[in-house]
Amino acid sequence: MHATLPRLNDLDFPALNRRQLETLQVNLGYKCNQACLHCHVNAGPTRTEMMDQQTIATVLRFLEASDVRTLDLTGGAPELNPHFRDLVRQARRLGVKVMDRCNLTILEEPGQQDLAQFLAMHQVEVVASLPCYLEENVDGQRGNGVFGRSIRALRTLNRLGYGDSDSGLTLNLVYNPQGPSLPPPQYELERQYKKHLLDEYGVQFNALFTLTNMPIQRFGSTLISKGQFNDYMRTLRDSYREENLHAVMCRTMISVDWQGFVYDCDFNQMLDLGLVHGNRRKPRLEELIGQDLAGKPIVVRDHCFGCTAGQGSSCGGALDAA
Numbered sequence: 001m002h003a004t005l006p007r008l009n010d011l012d013f014p015a016l017n018r019r020q021l022e023t024l025q026v027n028l029g030y031k032c033n034q035a036c037l038h039c040h041v042n043a044g045p046t047r048t049e050m051m052d053q054q055t056i057a058t059v060l061r062f063l064e065a066s067d068v069r070t071l072d073l074t075g076g077a078p079e080l081n082p083h084f085r086d087l088v089r090q091a092r093r094l095g096v097k098v099m100d101r102c103n104l105t106i107l108e109e110p111g112q113q114d115l116a117q118f119l120a121m122h123q124v125e126v127v128a129s130l131p132c133y134l135e136e137n138v139d140g141q142r143g144n145g146v147f148g149r150s151i152r153a154l155r156t157l158n159r160l161g162y163g164d165s166d167s168g169l170t171l172n173l174v175y176n177p178q179g180p181s182l183p184p185p186q187y188e189l190e191r192q193y194k195k196h197l198l199d200e201y202g203v204q205f206n207a208l209f210t211l212t213n214m215p216i217q218r219f220g221s222t223l224i225s226k227g228q229f230n231d232y233m234r235t236l237r238d239s240y241r242e243e244n245l246h247a248v249m250c251r252t253m254i255s256v257d258w259q260g261f262v263y264d265c266d267f268n269q270m271l272d273l274g275l276v277h278g279n280r281r282k283p284r285l286e287e288l289i290g291q292d293l294a295g296k297p298i299v300v301r302d303h304c305f306g307c308t309a310g311q312g313s314s315c316g317g318a319l320d321a322a
Contacts, residue, residue: 004220005271007229008301012237014245016298018264023253025072025266025315026051026059028081030258033109047076055260056083058286060090065289072253072315074101074266079115092122099125101174104153105146116153120160125170127209127315128154133196137178154203163204171205174317176213180223180232182239182310183210186318209317212236212306217270233302239309241320248307249314250298260284264298266315267306273299 029050063071071091078084078100091098100119107115119126130150132138138147154163154171161167173193177183190208197203213219215232223229250265254275261282263269274282276299277291312319 002221002224004216004224004229004303005273005301007224007233008215008271008303012302013300013304014242016245016248016250016300018293018296018298019251020294021066021068021252021254023070023072023249023315024059024063024066024068025074025253025255027074027255027257027266027269028076028078028084028087030076031080032076032103033080033106049258050081051083051258051260053083055258055285056087058260058284058289059087059256060094062285062289063091063094063096068096070097070099072099072101077103077106079106079112080109085118088118088122088124092124097125098122099127101127102129104128104130104150107153107156108149116156116160116162120157120162120169123168125172126157126162127172127174128157128205129174129176130154131174131176132178133193141176141178151201151203154197154205155201158202158204163206165206172207172209172317173205175208175210180213180228180235182212182235183313183318186210186311207317209315210311210313211315211317212309212313214267214270214303214306216267216303233305236305236309237302240305241308241310241312244308244312244319247312247314247319248304249316250307253315254288254293256285260286262288267303268299268301271301271303273301275299 030047031050032044088098106112131141135147139145157171160169162169162171175183175189186208189210193208215223215229223232255263255266255269257269262275262285263273264275276297277283277288307313
C-alpha cells in the first residue's frame with residue numbers, strides 16, 4: 001500500500017484551535033466483515049487490532065470526568081469488539097448519547113442476530129453506511145451481495161422503529177462518492193435517497209450524511225496507483241471554503257484509537273498524527289482525564305482540505321447542507 005503522509009504538506013492549511021469538547025470518538029478496532037474500496041481505515045476481515053477491556057474502562061472514566069455527552073463508536077465494525085455491548089450499556093447509564101457507525105451487513109453476521117434489538121433497547125443512534133441507493137454501485141464499491149444484505153438490515157431496523165421520527169430511534173445513512181470527486185449537494189441527494197428507498201424497498205431513515213473521501217490509507221493508495229492523487233488534491237484545494245472552518249469536526253471532538261492513543265480526528269489517527277498535549281505528541285486518553293482541551297492547537301495537513309471543500313464534510317455530513 002502506498003503511504004500518503006509524505007505527500008501531505010503541513011504548511012498550507014490554516015491553523016485551527018479546539019473549542020469545548022463535545023464528542024469522544026472511539027475506534028474499537030480495525031477488524032471488519034467488509035473491505036470497502038473507499039475505506040480510510042484500511043479495515044477488513046484479516047485485521048486483528050481490537051481495543052481491550054482496560055482501555056474501554058479508561059474511556060468510561062474519561063466520560064464520567066468530562067462534560068462530553070456523545071460517544072461515537074467506530075471501527076472497522078465496532079460491534080465485532082467483544083466489549084462493545086458492555087461499553088454501550090455503561091455509557092448509557094452515564095447519560096451519554098451513543099452513536100454506532102454501522103455497516104449494516106454486520107447485523108447478519110453469526111452471533112449478531114440480536115444486535116438490532118440491542119441497539120434499539122439502549123436507544124443507540126445508528127449511522128449506517130450506504131454509499132449509494134443503486135445496487136450495482138454499492139456492490140461495486142463494497143462487494144457482491146452487500147446491497148441486498150444492507151436493505152434487509154435496514155428493514156429490520158425499521159421494524160424496530162428506527163427511521164420513524166416519532167420513535168426516538170435515529171437512523172442516518174452515509175454516502176461516499178464512488179471515486180475522486182466531491183459529494184453532490186446533501187439536501188438534494190437525501191431527497192433522492194428517501195424517495196428511491198421508500199418506493200423500491202419500503203425503507204425509511206432520518207437523514208443522509210454526505211462524506212468526502214479522504215486521500216489516505218486504502219483510498220489514497222488507490223489514487224496514487226491510478227495517477228490521480230495530485231489531481232484529487234488539487235480538486236480539494238480549489239474547492240476550499242473558509243466559512244467551513246468554524247464547523248469542522250475536530251473543533252469539538254477527539255479521536256481515540258484501539259490502543260488508547262488520542263488524535264484530533266479519525267483521519268489524523270490513520271496518518272498517525274497524534275494530538276499535541278504539552279510536550280507530548282499522541283498522549284494516551286488516561287493522561288487527558290480531567291484536562292481542559294479548549295484552545296489547544298489542532299494538528300493539520302493538506303488532507304484537511306477534504307473537510308472544508310465545497311459544502312464541507314464531517315462525521316455528521318455536510319457542514320453546509322443547503
